[in-house]
Amino acid sequence: MKILFTCGGTAGHINPAIALARLFQFRHQGCQVLFAGADNGMERTLVPHEGYELRTVHVNTIHRAWKWKDIKHNVMTVVTLPQARRQARAILDEFRPDLVVGTGGYASYPVVKEAARRGIPTAVHESNAVPGLTTKMLSKVVDRVMVGFEDSRQHYPHPERVVVTGTPVRRDFFNDTRREARQKLGLADGKPMVLSYWGSLGADVMNRYMADFIAEEVGEGCPIHHLHGAGRNYAWLTGELGRRGVALTKGGDVEVREYIYDMPLVMAAADLVICRAGASTISEITAIAKPCILVPSPNVTNNHQEKNARVLEQHGAAVVLLEPEIDGKRLYGTAKELLADRDRLTAMSKSLTELSVTDASEEIYQTLIALLK
Incomplete structure (x- = not known):
């Protein structure tokens, strides 16, 4: 053959x-x-x-x-x-x-x-x-x-x-339950976890928004665990947070990485994912039924990321926000609203399961x- x-x-x-x-x-x-x-x-x-x-x-x-x-x-x-x-x-x-x-x-x-x-x-x-x-x-x-x-x-x-x-998804996305993944990451308390990233290289505009997002959550005493992948903007973002007096400590509730190498484990542990809407990302989120906030990239051919995101939105499986219409504070507020509404998160997971193959x-x-x- x-x-x-x-x-x-x-x-x-x-x-x-x-x-x-x-x-x-x-x-x-x-x-x-x-x-x-x-x-x-x-x-x-x-x-x-x-x-x-x-x-x-x-x-x-x-x-x-x-x-x-x-x-x-x-x-x-x-x-x-x-x-x-x-x-x-x-x-x-x-x-x-x-x-x-x-x-x-x-x-x-x-x-x-x-x-x-x-x-x-x-x-x-x-x-x-x-x-x-x-x-x-x-x-x-x-x-x-x-x-x-x-x-x-x-x-x-x-x-x-x-x-x-x-769409095929790597088998290691199915290795761990949420509880198992949280144990491996050392998350013993009951705080919800948010995962955010903007692709392997990151996104300049969205990482500027994340500076405001992180400053807001730190100012409120870190009510959530938050892991953010900044990509190529890592040095800028950590420097900007330092200039604002936001100290990120090792093992703290807020962590910024340049690249998330253990994405299957981290996504399994998350209660909410905030990300772009590329085909691979959509497939991974759908496969393991993770509630999400999608911010489609406006810089792709034929606007296909927004079209991907709208399919999930139409089925009640995702919240879609457009990059030109938001800022870091609105993004943080939307995340807090979702995390406070367990019934809606459960309904989103169910809708994602129904969409998945x-x-x-x-x-x-x-x-x-x-x-x-």
Whole structure:
């Protein structure tokens, strides 16, 4: 068995493909896997780091703005398409896969489309609630479209090809109960815990808000445990809190880290998560049913983070706040209101459970095996 995974652009596209590759190789001895991605994407680092071979195609993004620089960029994207098609054909000629799976990113388009043209079984997985441009175009030619939520089905021209599989989440997110996680973190008292983070790199505007948030909670005597991941703004944020006279002590109720390496453990211990609304984050929160306040990034293609967040909001599973309409004090006030309303937190968890797919990796695996048969 030979499987070609094509993905790239963000870790949210790459990690599900890697999880699926491992599952296929675990269950099928001798299964050969090859990855295809863009020659300028983060897959060039992530995929080889996981021990997989990567072949690349030269493909650019599409800018949706109409400024001259964006028009020029899009013209160059169109000009390079024939090169991408040739490279896709060469990859398929050499590897001769039995199945081609795209999990997002512009590099998926030429590879999956050429595979479909040849009659090779094809599928795409879309982590976002509303399909991106690549998935929307490929949905017209592939055998199966796999999506994270039932609400997503309406966005595709061939709903009969759509299968609700969920999005794969790392198994270690299910290792600990809330009680077990709190014990491991040394949280012996009854204070609720809040986890906040803005992605692996952080977000400048939101970390400025968090300076106010933390100052407010410290001023009130730290009524909650709070762990915040500041990303690249760590030095600025800790310095700003120091300038305000906010002392963060080791082992205190408020902790600021540059990066949260034990995210599965910390999220399991949390009573409330405050974060962005990227596809991977939404999948993790939904999988373990954590009540959340979502502040979608306004700086992403096609505003897909807000669309992700609104799906949860419509089901009563999340509170959605927009970055331009809030500040740190409002964010803190909203968190306090939620933590004081145990019935609402319970209802949010129940709604998240109803939205989740119990074992997304297994659902996707079975969908792909059916295509091979």
